[in-house]
Amino acid sequence: MxxxxxxxxxxxxxxxxxxxxxxxxxxxxxxEVVDADALSRQSTAAGGAAIDAIRAAFGDAFIDAEGALNRAAMRERVFSDPSARQRLEAIVHPIVAAGIAQQVARNRARxxxxxxxxxxxxxxxxxxxxxxxxxxxxxxxxxxxxxxxxxxxxxxxxxxxxxxxxxxxxxxxxxxxxxxxxxxxxxxxxxxxxxxxxxxx
Incomplete structure (x- = not known):
């Protein structure tokens, strides 16, 4: 059906x-394409909605000189410590979910x-x-x-x-x-x- x-x-x-x-x-x-990765990257860019919470959870070493997530440092961390991925996702996922909901609400495509x-x-x-x-x-x-x-x-x-x-x-x-x-x-x-x-x- x-x-x-x-x-x-x-x-x-x-x-x-x-x-x-x-x-x-x-x-x-x-x-209408809802790109969860793009929304995630926006949240972890300089000035992004997740940056303050990432700094509080992981420390300044995980924020680069421009004020964005230090992706290389975080990639190494989550490979060595699976719980770090869960902590990062707990910060980023609700922000992404809110962005998705807003985009879907505006959708007019089939x-x-x-x-x-x-x-x-x-x-x-x-x-x-x-x-x-x-x-x-x-x-x-x-x-x-x-x-x-x-x-x-x-x-x-x-x-x-x-x-x-x-x-x-x-x-x-x-x-x-x-x-x-x-x-x-x-x-x-x-x-x-x-x-x-x-x-x-």
């Missing part, structure tokens, strides 16, 4: 999967795409969505793309991959899967266009 408009489509995928490319194409097709990197990891998301779309690729493709994009070494990239939900866990949570291993943008766009018609785009 078709849900009331708008459709609420969750979009996720591991680092380097091409999730942002898929989100951009869906937006070009007329979807489909709202929730671009959420940690959709599978966070149990609060699934009940809010009509469908979950996973952008999938092999780990070797993730390594190659992130090396080219960010210049990270393979150990750092693997550490990020292993912090995220496993490929099998993401696929198990998917209603729809876009396999994006080929670096063929025309083919990916064609696949997205076929899929997007299901959601009135």
């Amino acid at each position: 078709k849900p009331p408009l708008p459709w609420r489509l969750g979009l996720t995928g591991g680092i380097g999967s091409g999730k942002s490319t898929v989100a951009a194409r869906l937006q070009a097709r007329g979807a 489909c709202v795409v929730f671009d959420v990197p940690l959709l599978v990891e966070s149990p609060r998301w699934r009940p809010q969505l009509d469908r979950v779309l996973v952008v999938d690729c092999s780990e070797s493709t993730q390594l190659r793309r992130v090396r080219a994009r960010s210049g990270w070494d393979d150990d750092t990239i693997r550490a990020v991959i292993h912090q995220q939900a496993s490929r099998a866990r993401r696929l198990a949570a998917a209603d729809l899967v876009l396999f994006n291993d080929a670096d063929d943008l025309d083919r990916l766009h064609a696949d997205i266009d076929r899929l997007s018609s299901r959601f009135g785009l």
Whole structure:
């Protein structure tokens, strides 16, 4: 049975999967894209709503000279101390949730795409969505793309991959899967266009 408009489509995928490319194409097709990562980055930029609480919880070493979150220091901290991630998320997630609610309230599109990197990891998301779309690729493709994009070494990239939900866990949570291993943008766009018609785009 078709849900009331708008459709609420969750979009996720591991680092380097091409999730942002898929989100951009869906937006070009007329979807309203709610980018949880962008809202998170805004909250941790200089003057962002999360900065004072991060400074209080973690100390000045985790705020850079411009007054933004020191991402490199925080990345090292959460890899070595899983509880640090939980403390950071407890600060940032409510701010992001409020930003999402405001954006959804303004929406007039037939489909709202929730671009959420940690959709599978966070149990609060699934009940809010009509469908979950996973952008999938092999780990070797993730390594190659992130090396080219960010210049990270393979150990750092693997550490990020292993912090995220496993490929099998993401696929198990998917209603729809876009396999994006080929670096063929025309083919990916064609696949997205076929899929997007299901959601009135």
